[in-house]
Amino acid sequence: MGTTDPAVLTVNAGSSSLQLHLVRDGRVLRTEHSERSPGPGTAGRAITDFLGADPGTAPAAVGHRLVHGGEAVREPTVVDDGVLEAVREYADLAPLHVPPALELVEAARRALPGVPHVLCPDTAFHAGLPDSAATYALPAEWRNRYGLRRYGFHGLSYAWALERAARLLDRPAGTLQVVLAHLGGGSSVCAVREGRSVDTSMGFTPLEGVPMSKRSGSVDPGMLLWLLSGRLTLDEVRDGLEHRSGLLGLSGGKSGDTRELVGSGDPAAALALEVFEHRVGREIAAAATSLDRLDALVFTGEIGWDQPEVREAVCRRLSPLGVEPPVRAGLDADGVVSAPGASVPVLVVRPREELQLARETLGALG
Incomplete structure (x- = not known):
């Protein structure tokens, strides 16, 4: 039994x-x-x-x-x-x-x-990041005193997506070199080499990386210093970066939800999507430099799973990596959306953090 x-x-x-x-x-x-x-x-x-x-x-x-x-x-x-x-x-x-x-x-x-x-x-998946990826170019005394390093996030989603991708490709996860893109209300990109995270776009906090629904993602720190030098208060900057930026800010306050921005016909909404797709594509290309080869590109998260227009637009920017636009759109199950024989398979995995949570909980309890 x-x-x-x-x-x-x-x-x-x-x-x-x-x-x-x-x-x-x-x-x-x-x-x-x-x-x-x-x-x-x-x-x-x-x-x-x-x-x-x-x-x-x-x-x-x-x-x-x-x-x-x-x-x-x-x-x-x-x-x-x-x-x-x-x-x-x-x-x-x-x-x-x-x-x-x-x-x-x-x-x-x-x-x-x-x-x-x-x-x-969510940081556990990235706990073994190599020093070259985890270390910020900041004074050593700051890094040592305050523990400043790249932590990385969306680890539960990435752990699930990696295992599902391995099954779809019929290969052990420990042999794969892939880029995973978790796109949703919060978004990030991760490079995985032989089962281990070796680079990721989010850092010390979940604010770094690509623009998100309402969060800014990475911006010039010099610009923030300029704003803080008598133009805005710390609370105003914090509120703006966390709650009024990203897709919401780019669209002029219209929406932080790609489902409402795609096909709206609004120029600000079109710009918001273009900036998002550009930054996601750039982070995927950057993550690929931490790998020897690119076995697959895997999309997950709410946007990655059910927003084929965004997936296609991102993939069109990645032709130098051998990525081709997907040929399949809507899915009701995890699967490959690229053409048969594509040099870089593009996969879509439904986010199932709850199943990974249950698995890791039981694992911690032995």
């Missing part, structure tokens, strides 16, 4: 959303997705309401997505008070994600005090 994994409740707090899943044996038994992350005092109700909807299936463990654990949590880690206190010291490195995640951890511990809770950091 085969073995059966216990049920795991996965809690994924985004910058402006909450996803709860009950997972067992690699299958989602039940899910709830809210476009609004619960605030203080309401997180507990979200957890208890979800659990109360099906009291017959009690989770044996809870896995929490942690965007940024700094140096405190670099691998899936069982929660205790000391771990949470250490994570709080790094909360301001991902202010949109970590505070609501910690609120949900506390709420889930109160709702389920008798089961283990595990923090699964």
Whole structure:
């Protein structure tokens, strides 16, 4: 007889959303997705309401997505008070994600005090980045005193996408050299060599890299210094970079959602998409320089999965790498979207962070 994994409740707090899943044996038994992350005092109700909807299936463990654990949590880690206190010291490195995640951890511990809770950091996938990719060209005393380094993010998504790509290509993940592009509300690019992340576009915080839905991505630090020298306050700059930039800022406030920008006919929306596609293509090309060859290009994330117009536009910019525009558009399952025999296969993988969360939670518990 085969073995059966216990049920795991996965809690994924985004910058402006909450996803709860009950997972067992690699299958989602039940899910709830809210476009609004619960605030203080309401997180507990979200957890208890979800659990109360099906009291017959009690989770044996809870896995929490942690965007940024700094140096405190670099691998899936069982929660205790000391771990949470250490994570709080790094909360301001991902202010949109970590505070609501910690609120949900506390709420889930109160709702389920008798089961283990595990923090699964998005940075774990990149923990082995080579020094050449992880080190910023900053004064050594700054780097040593403050732990300034590239952490990288979207690791849960990348771990899942890499395994799925390996299956689709019928090759062991440890033999592949691929570029993975997670495109969604937050977006980043990652180069993987033989199963290990060797470069990624996000860095010390989830603000670096390509433009995102509302986040700026990388901008000239000299420009920020100029703005901070009497023109804008620190809070104004922080709010602008985190909440009013990216696709939203480029489109003149129209939208940060590519689904609303594609085909709108608005010149500002067209510019927003063009800038996004240009920057994503540039990051993919840069990531490929960390590889000896490019076995495949893999798109995931909400945009990567269900926005074929964006995928095609990005691929058209990558002809120097041997990438050809996809010939398949909409998919209902993971698959290859490039033409048969393409020199660089283009794959699309549905984001399934909840399944990776459950897997890493059980792994941490042995």
